Amino acid sequence: MLLTTPERFIVPSKRKRVPAPPKPKPDVSWMLRAACRNMGPDLFHNDDRKARGAKAFCSGCEVKEECLNYALTQHIHEGVWGGMTGTERQSYRRRIARRKALNVVQMGD
Numbered sequence: 001m002l003l004t005t006p007e008r009f010i011v012p013s014k015r016k017r018v019p020a021p022p023k024p025k026p027d028v029s030w031m032l033r034a035a036c037r038n039m040g041p042d043l044f045h046n047d048d049r050k051a052r053g054a055k056a057f058c059s060g061c062e063v064k065e066e067c068l069n070y071a072l073t074q075h076i077h078e079g080v081w082g083g084m085t086g087t088e089r090q091s092y093r094r095r096i097a098r099r100k101a102l103n104v105v106q107m108g109d
């Protein structure tokens with residue numbers, strides 16, 4: 001006597017899915033060394049045209065690269081991070097994607 005439905009006959013959407021492993025939390029220890037760590041968000045969350053002051057401030061920050069990388073990987077689209085405005089990060093991300101695509105095409109030739 002068959003008590004359970006064999007796996008083969010279960011509709012795929014009804015099968016138990018193995019949950020994806022949790023994503024590791026990003027390392028944010030660099031924030032403790034940020035030049036802006038004791039500042040409010042106002043300077044960094046102006047629109048792009050008023051971002052000059054924030055970008056100048058970022059230019060002397062020792063964790064600029066980590067900050068930019070964090071904003072890119074966390075898909076933060078607003079404010080100045082790592083010396084770039086949201087618009088600049090978007091075009092930077094597109095340039096990187098285009099370059100990667102070109103490399104793939106060249107490697108495939």
Ligand code: SF4
Nearest residue numbers: 034036058061067082
């Ligand atoms: S790069 Fe700019 S926004 Fe990023 S931590 Fe440094 S001062 Fe702050």
